[in-house]
Amino acid sequence: MIIFAILITLLILLFTGVPIFAGLTLFGGALLLMTQGNFGPITDVVFHEVNRYLLVAIPLFGFMANIMIRGRVVDDLYDTAYTFTRHLPGGLAVATILACTVFAAISGSSVATAMTIGAVAIPQMLRFGYDERLAYGVVAAGGTLGILIPPSGPMILYGVTTDTSIGGLFMGGIIPGAVLAGVFILWAVVRSALSGNMQREKMASLREMVIALRKSFWSILMPVFVLGGMYAGIFTATEAAAAGAWLALIITIFIYRTVGWRDIWFSAQESARMSAMLFMILAGATVFSHVLTKMRVPQQLVESLVAADLGTIGFVIVMMVMILILGMFLESVAIILITAPVILPAMIHLGIDPVWYGVLLVVNLEMAMITPPVGMNLFTIKAITAAPMGRIVAGSAPYVVLMLVVMILLIAFPQIVLWLPSRLM
Known part of the structure; x- marks a missing residue:
């Protein structure tokens, strides 16, 4: 089938080390020249795709996260x-997952979550006698929550690419994110209780808990303010990102007093760099998806699926297996932008809810973050x-299995994803 020949050729090109945006653009442009002899209105197509109001949320959420990281708000978090969990078996591991869960709702980035929480948590766990594989695995897996619990950069890209409600995707990710965090916590507690070789402290008093909550009030307020609004x-998603960026500045400049003009400049610089990279990949993916549409590849895919009679669940399972394999070699952004436009007509034909599929996709991409050989969180640790x-890989392996179990649960019971969006929207 032509779609598989095109995708395999593209993957071979990307594996040669060509930057993703260049590979997508050059390969798409070459296909255009081969099939119609000219580039056509490709510049208008690309401009239309990247000239979207919703995309402004990506640099704004990135700026908000960078400011909070440079402001060292995560230390109090x-x-x-740990104050609430120190009496539990594996209390530090549980605290790490909880901190990752809240920080994920601030940063929207798996790598930023793993790096920021890991720099604080891993030395502490090793000092208290935790098995190093448990310490590495907890941080690597906890960091993956950054792209599932909103705000999430990959969810925004998927929403823009498939014209799916960003708010619906954000809401759809909350319960699965909480379930995944709960499963991680349960595993950490059971594993720690069975090993029993780490230090534990007595349960915190009510006074200690209140003082701790007061210290971390502002870091907890951030996701409540952004998502609640x-x-x-x-707010719209873009306005929420702007409001969150302003609140981050107010908290770190006037309350924590840990951020100066130099930090603001570097945060803006890093946010611009990350956003420019994403937008260049988006432009390349637009060229690629445009030529596939011209070649009627999506229509052929729909016809093949109808002939194969896979049904909704069969189609979703096939896609999840394919994305799991792609995730071992490609970045999550590239996977979204390569696959989403191609399969969208098939999803519409089969009546698949795009919010449900989007959350399943993100859970799958989370697994990719801790799956070798290109698991970004593994390299971060x-x-x-x-x-x-x-x-590091040995410590992360059990969490890949746990994510796979949760993904199967979400496929079997779509309402876990869809219940909250149906109630709030």
Whole structure:
């Protein structure tokens, strides 16, 4: 089938080390020349795709996250989580997952979550006698929550690419994110209780808990303010990102007093760099998807699926297996932008809810973050600790299995994803 020949050729090109945006643009342009002899109105197509109001949310959420990281707000967040969990088996591991969960709702980035929380949590866990594989695995897996719990950059890109409600995707990710965090916590507690070789402290008093909550009030307020305002209809997704960026500045400049003009400049610079990279990949993916449409590849895919009679669940399972394999080699952004436009007509034909599929896609991409050989969170942990990659992978492996179990649960019971969006929207 022509779609598989095109995708395999593209993957081979990307594996040669060509930047993703260049590979998509050059390959798409070459296909256009081969099929119609000219580029046609491709510049108008690309401009239309990247000239979207919703995309402004990506640099704004990135700026908000960078400001909160540079303001060292995460230190209080981690201390508060540990105050509430220190009496449990694996209390530090549980605190790490809780801190990752809240920070994910601030940063929207898996790598930023793993790096920021890991720099604080891993030395602490090792000092308290935790098995190093548990310490590495908890941070690597907890970091993946950054792209599932809103705000999420990949969800925004998927929503823009498929014209799906960003608010619906954000709401759809909340319960699965909480379920996944709960499963991670349960695993950490059981594993720690069975090993029993780490230090534990007595349960915190009510006074200690209140003091801890007071210290981390502003870091907890951030996701409540941003997401609550959006779900209450006060903000759109883009306005919520702008409001969150302003609140981050107010918290770090006037309350924590840890951010100066230099930090603001570097945060803006980093946000612009990340956004420019994403938008260049989006432009390349637009060229690629445009030529596939010209070649009637999506229509052929729909016809093949109808002939195969896979049904909704069969189609979703086939796509999840394919994306799981792609995730071992490609970045999540590339996977979204390569696959989503191609399969969208098939999803519409089969009546698949795009919010449900989008959340399943993001859970799958989370697995990719801790799956070798190109698991970004694995390399992030290695950068923090300089530990052998084999130990990091061994520590993360159980969490891949846990994510797979949760994804199967979400496929079997779509209402876990769709219940909250149906109630709030």
